[in-house]
Amino acid sequence: MTKRNSKRKSIALLACLACAASLALSACSTPSSESSALSSSSSAPSSSSSAASQEDSSSQAEPAGTGETISYWVPLHSNAAQVLTDWNDNECFQELERQTGVHVNFIHPPVGQELEQYNLMVASQELPDIISYDYPSGADSAIDENIYRPLDDLMEYSPNMQAIIDSNPEIRKQMTTTNGHIWGWGQFNLPENQGDKGQYSISPWAGPAVRADWLEELKLDAPETIDDWHTMLVAFRDQKGATAPLILPKSGRSGQSIFVSAFGVGAGFYQEDGKVKFGPMEPGFKDYLALMNQWYSEGLLDPDFAATASDSNFYAEYLTTGKAGSITETYQDIVPLYNSLFEGGEGKVAAVPYPVKNKGDQLHLGSLSPIVETGNGRRDYLTTAVSDDRLEAVCRWRDNWYTEESTMLFNYGIEGRSYNMEDGRPVYTDLIANNPDGLDYAVSSWKYKLFCGPYIYNAFAMPDPQIEASWASISTWISNNDRTDQMPPSEVPVENAKEYSGIMTEVNTYQDQMILSFIMGMEPLDNFDAFVEELKKLGIEKAIEYQQKGLDTYNSH
Amino acid sequence: MKTGLLPRLGRDMRRNWPLYLLAVPMILFYLIFCYGPIYGQIIAFKDFSPGLGIMGSPWVGLKHFEAFFQSRTCWALIRNTFMINLYALAFGLPAPIIFALLLNELRNPLFKRTVQTVSYMPYFISLVVVCGMILEFTRQDGVVNDLIALFGGRRTSFMLDPGWFRPIYTITDIWQGLGWGSIIYIAAITNIDQGLYEAATIDGAGRWRKMWHITLPGIRETIAIVYIMKVGQMMSLGFEKIILLYNGMTYETADVISSYVYRMGLMQMNFSYSSAVGLLNSVINLVLLVIANKVSKRLFEVGMW
Numbered sequence A: 001m002t003k004r005n006s007k008r009k010s011i012a013l014l015a016c017l018a019c020a021a022s023l024a025l026s027a028c029s030t031p032s033s034e035s036s037a038l039s040s041s042s043s044a045p046s047s048s049s050s051a052a053s054q055e056d057s058s059s060q061a062e063p064a065g066t067g068e069t070i071s072y073w074v075p076l077h078s079n080a081a082q083v084l085t086d087w088n089d090n091e092c093f094q095e096l097e098r099q100t101g102v103h104v105n106f107i108h109p110p111v112g113q114e115l116e117q118y119n120l121m122v123a124s125q126e127l128p129d130i131i132s133y134d135y136p137s138g139a140d141s142a143i144d145e146n147i148y149r150p151l152d153d154l155m156e157y158s159p160n161m162q163a164i165i166d167s168n169p170e171i172r173k174q175m176t177t178t179n180g181h182i183w184g185w186g187q188f189n190l191p192e193n194q195g196d197k198g199q200y201s202i203s204p205w206a207g208p209a210v211r212a213d214w215l216e217e218l219k220l221d222a223p224e225t226i227d228d229w230h231t232m233l234v235a236f237r238d239q240k241g242a243t244a245p246l247i248l249p250k251s252g253r254s255g256q257s258i259f260v261s262a263f264g265v266g267a268g269f270y271q272e273d274g275k276v277k278f279g280p281m282e283p284g285f286k287d288y289l290a291l292m293n294q295w296y297s298e299g300l301l302d303p304d305f306a307a308t309a310s311d312s313n314f315y316a317e318y319l320t321t322g323k324a325g326s327i328t329e330t331y332q333d334i335v336p337l338y339n340s341l342f343e344g345g346e347g348k349v350a351a352v353p354y355p356v357k358n359k360g361d362q363l364h365l366g367s368l369s370p371i372v373e374t375g376n377g378r379r380d381y382l383t384t385a386v387s388d389d390r391l392e393a394v395c396r397w398r399d400n401w402y403t404e405e406s407t408m409l410f411n412y413g414i415e416g417r418s419y420n421m422e423d424g425r426p427v428y429t430d431l432i433a434n435n436p437d438g439l440d441y442a443v444s445s446w447k448y449k450l451f452c453g454p455y456i457y458n459a460f461a462m463p464d465p466q467i468e469a470s471w472a473s474i475s476t477w478i479s480n481n482d483r484t485d486q487m488p489p490s491e492v493p494v495e496n497a498k499e500y501s502g503i504m505t506e507v508n509t510y511q512d513q514m515i516l517s518f519i520m521g522m523e524p525l526d527n528f529d530a531f532v533e534e535l536k537k538l539g540i541e542k543a544i545e546y547q548q549k550g551l552d553t554y555n556s557h
Numbered sequence B: 001m002k003t004g005l006l007p008r009l010g011r012d013m014r015r016n017w018p019l020y021l022l023a024v025p026m027i028l029f030y031l032i033f034c035y036g037p038i039y040g041q042i043i044a045f046k047d048f049s050p051g052l053g054i055m056g057s058p059w060v061g062l063k064h065f066e067a068f069f070q071s072r073t074c075w076a077l078i079r080n081t082f083m084i085n086l087y088a089l090a091f092g093l094p095a096p097i098i099f100a101l102l103l104n105e106l107r108n109p110l111f112k113r114t115v116q117t118v119s120y121m122p123y124f125i126s127l128v129v130v131c132g133m134i135l136e137f138t139r140q141d142g143v144v145n146d147l148i149a150l151f152g153g154r155r156t157s158f159m160l161d162p163g164w165f166r167p168i169y170t171i172t173d174i175w176q177g178l179g180w181g182s183i184i185y186i187a188a189i190t191n192i193d194q195g196l197y198e199a200a201t202i203d204g205a206g207r208w209r210k211m212w213h214i215t216l217p218g219i220r221e222t223i224a225i226v227y228i229m230k231v232g233q234m235m236s237l238g239f240e241k242i243i244l245l246y247n248g249m250t251y252e253t254a255d256v257i258s259s260y261v262y263r264m265g266l267m268q269m270n271f272s273y274s275s276a277v278g279l280l281n282s283v284i285n286l287v288l289l290v291i292a293n294k295v296s297k298r299l300f301e302v303g304m305w
Helices: A002-061 A091-100 A114-123 A139-144 A152-157 A159-167 A169-175 A212-217 A226-239 A283-297 A312-320 A335-341 A388-402 A404-412 A441-448 A464-478 A494-519 A525-537 A540-556 B005-015 B017-045 B063-070 B074-092 B094-105 B109-124 B127-137 B143-150 B162-190 B194-202 B207-218 B220-236 B240-245 B248-254 B257-267 B271-300
Strands: A069-073 A103-107 A206-211 A269-272 A275-278 A326-331 A349-351 A379-382 A419-422 A425-428
Touching (some): A091 A103, A091 A388, A091 A404, A091 A441, A114 B257, A139 A494, A152 A159, A159 A169, A159 A388, A206 A212, A226 A283, A226 A326, A269 A540, A283 A525, A312 A326, A326 A335, A335 A349, A335 A441, A349 A464, A379 A388, A388 A404, A494 A525, A494 A540, A494 B248, A525 A540, B005 B017, B017 B271, B063 B271, B074 B094, B074 B162, B074 B248, B074 B257, B094 B109, B094 B162, B094 B207, B109 B162, B127 B143, B127 B162, B162 B207, B162 B220, B162 B240, B207 B220, B220 B271, B240 B248, B240 B257
Antiparallel strands (some): A206 A326, A206 A349, A269 A275, A419 A425
16 A cells, blocks of 8 residues: 555655646746747857957968958858858859958858847857848848948948949939948949940849740740630649749739739839829729639639748749749749759740730839849848957958959959850850769859859850840730839838838738738738728838838938 | 745755756756846836837837737737637547547557557657648648538638638647647546456446546646646647648637747847737736636646645
8 A cells, every 4th residue: 555655645746846847847938939039049149259260270371461250140042052062162252262362251040040049140240240131120220230341431431332333323312322331242233244235234133934835836925925824724723734824922912013014003012103002902903802812713724822832942843844834023033943843844834924904004113123133142241240340350251242343253253264255245055054973054153153143243144045034034024014013122101111021020010911801811801992992000101101101311421 | 943045945955966967057047048038038117229229219108008909900910819728628528538549548568559659650750841831731722622522512612701710720639639638637647546447347446446546636736837838838839830720711710829920020120019018918828827826726636836
């Protein structure tokens, strides 16, 4: 009896212990989600301390006087991740280090976690020297909050970029924040680098594409109007057995307003004669929703589109296996990649113009590359972590990216290795043009040149077939779309940035849900007015007002 | 008669020092990772700006708490967090108990072990993979719909239907944790005196009677403790599985406090606001734990303290 009791007790004790341990764990898992911002600072210093140790070792290896190490935080492109884990594996940066004697410690966040990693890094104040990522509430906020350091008084160390800024008032405008600071180092899409006739200077980089081989087989012309699209999609569904004739992004609308723009409105903020508007609350958007709702119920869209990852690998699989016959939004450099994935070349994906309502309509909204490129990995910022005595070295090293020599290096790679000069014109070797490992240009160019980034970007620095393919997409997308209603790279004023982002968080959650509900027919379209009313209640009109302020300031610079 | 706590503790420490030594790493773990970060919690009452740091940011009182209660999503979040947990409690708690009871009735030891081992397996699959499988299986052209269509049913997009989110979440949770969760019950069952079963057999009790009158009472305390644990975890639901499964269509039933904290804090950089929401969550959590303990003391005469 006593034996049994004691045994029972011991088991109960054991259970208690096991449970107590998990209780304690669970109890602290709650605060950990918000305090991880703080606790993870413990992981951030480890990377900077490794930077410090590398600094020591490299300073011994380098010749005297050139032992500078610069830490550089930059997202790794998913294509780049296929061939390298660190930009130091890129041959351009190896060459740059040879030339300047400056070692760079690249810090790459895991692919897909850039925003989180960035926010954690900033919150823990463990900043590297240079960050290639936009501060979410704008460069002015970052400067005010003492995270980024403007280059205003450092331009003497950046003579090469100064020359670019001086050469073009539009560049000056885009390099300057609302509060008048020079925000950092940009990717310059100079007009002279945008094709022989400057074709690329206003190039759209995204647009719709279809299975051209299906069109041919079904004896259809490339679709222009929405009715053409409908005929085509029905044919894809009935004759080609496509289960998702059209790939629609997960959010139910293209960020580049493809299809939305046919109804004269944008998918988000846009402008009409200098007046900011928000697309989803305009009457035209209701027509867009009605169209997509009709197509959804007719089985022309992927029935699970809203639960499907928006990712180019997935799209490629759908397009190349015949599940889908067209895509709402894809990139000019991805189209050749799709085509390389067809086994035996039995298929072909080609760009088609932005759809319009009536034949001959002109559109004003679509993707647009400004002269100073926007987006993460395209704009570099100097952080406040750089001490005064290092400012000159860091700035001079960074400005070195804009020399003629570096421009050739980033655009073409190393002479004799990735390109040769023929008749005064650089021609790629097979390393890039016809990679021996079978790498597509979009992948190999991350190893032997720098596919894109904050340097003087030459849109024509591609092998000839790529130029042709790219130009075929771009000239198609440009044919009926001048994109004049697109918002320029303006910013919401600093004093409103916090409130603006608060409003937009609520608006985005709500509209994501409602737009999908409308398309999938769970919400009748008669409720569109109620939807607009709710957006107003959430403060969308204030957000528009702040966007307007930003636009006005931008235009007045 | 009674000596002070400290002298007693000191004497106990001298006597049982190896035990205390064993406890040191865990105590340090909690101090560093659970109690240390509590300091950072003060940003819930401040307007935290990374440039100013935790100490330098201005105090704003209860501003962030008020903002949360005024937000459109506040009550939906609290409701969703409760509901998903209620599902987990109502179905997730009995499932491993039933499984352990059934396993206990198996007489072929080889078969029993095989079943047990197979049932642990899902627990060791990475959550990301599990969620990928769930999304793939529940598509209109997925396995689940293929089965439904085979029996003449209509195909549905499960992951796009807000009504299906909680069942799918709960069912997959049970599937993943069933074997693992049953270990503790199986351990408790093996500890029940075999003499009781023999006596019951002599008295003419069948399998069901023995299960009801011997096995279940025998693991009552274990059930009580697991129940308190579950309630204690109620509000601190992990956000990982939610954010891997939800989408715009299912926000209304799927968005929970922790996924909201994740979105606001890590994605939107509203660190102060999300800390406030997280703190509120912890407070609710604590209250629930105390209530659960009271209930457990009533029902099972067992409590955590």
